[in-house]
Amino acid sequence: MVRGLYTAYTGMMNQQARLDVITNNLANASTVGYKKEGSTSQAFDSMYTQKIKDDSEGYINRRIGKESLGVKIGETYTDYTQGSFKVTGNTLDLALEGTGFFNIEYTSKSGVTSTRYTRDGSFSINNEGMLVTEDGDYLLGQGGRIQIPTGTEVSIDELGNVYADEQLVDKIQITDFEDYNYLRKFGENLYTAVDGAVEKDGNYKVREGYLEMSNINVISEMVEMITISRAYESNQKAIQTIDSSLEKSVNLGKI
Numbered sequence: 001m002v003r004g005l006y007t008a009y010t011g012m013m014n015q016q017a018r019l020d021v022i023t024n025n026l027a028n029a030s031t032v033g034y035k036k037e038g039s040t041s042q043a044f045d046s047m048y049t050q051k052i053k054d055d056s057e058g059y060i061n062r063r064i065g066k067e068s069l070g071v072k073i074g075e076t077y078t079d080y081t082q083g084s085f086k087v088t089g090n091t092l093d094l095a096l097e098g099t100g101f102f103n104i105e106y107t108s109k110s111g112v113t114s115t116r117y118t119r120d121g122s123f124s125i126n127n128e129g130m131l132v133t134e135d136g137d138y139l140l141g142q143g144g145r146i147q148i149p150t151g152t153e154v155s156i157d158e159l160g161n162v163y164a165d166e167q168l169v170d171k172i173q174i175t176d177f178e179d180y181n182y183l184r185k186f187g188e189n190l191y192t193a194v195d196g197a198v199e200k201d202g203n204y205k206v207r208e209g210y211l212e213m214s215n216i217n218v219i220s221e222m223v224e225m226i227t228i229s230r231a232y233e234s235n236q237k238a239i240q241t242i243d244s245s246l247e248k249s250v251n252l253g254k255i
Contacts, residue, residue, distance in 0.1 A: 006070055014071045022221055026221050028216065030213070032189065086212075087210060092123045097204060101119060104138065120134075141173055176199070182194050183197065
């Protein structure tokens with residue numbers, strides 16, 4: 001029965017972790033360029049199968065009674081599928097159709113500058129004439145920061161070439177990666193490349209006057225939330241039942 005308590009407890013912890021991911025997705029359903037997150041679980045039988053194949057055991061199969069019968073919280077992953085496009089008509093609103101990320105010059109509170117990557121193409125021109133994000137970080141081109149001459153009309157083609165009064169200013173730097181597992185989320189819709197990340201050219205078209213919205217399906221997330229809540233309640237009831245049985249056993253022993 002005590003083992004049953006632990007099993008139900010691990011089930012509740014796992015459902016809580018899944019619920020945290022779902023609620024974060026729902027909170028960012030309207031965030032431009034946000035990518036859905038998901039979580040995985042490891043069942044006991046798969047853990048046990050891996051263990052009996054472990055050479056460190058000297059090819060001696062462990063008894064099931066030695067193993068935890070609970071569920072193990074797995075990893076959190078990101079779904080990088082493309083979100084839907086929203087028409088804005090704003091020249092400086094850009095969406096990437098295909099693969100790749102905009103390059104952003106990000107400056108930390110301590111003044112350290114580094115490159116971050118995003119699918120959020122909501123840009124504007126600051127007082128210095130630079131193309132920046134809504135947070136004021138610089139959009140990078142092949143020549144570095146992209147500066148627009150004062151009083152000029154801006155246009156951007158499918159390749160990411162930036163024109164001011166039909167004169168080429170720069171080309172937006174778009175970077176893709178061989179393996180997205182080497183990207184780590186930074187904030188709501190920024191990513192940073194970790195050691196081992198291999199860059200490659202993206203297969204994309206820049207759509208002027210559009211924004212890529214999040215790839216969250218709100219209805220699916222709500223249905224998943226209900227499923228998680230019911231699973232959590234089931235584990236909770238199991239704990240209550242076992243606790244009641246243990247209480248009766250203790251009282252019986254006193255008699």
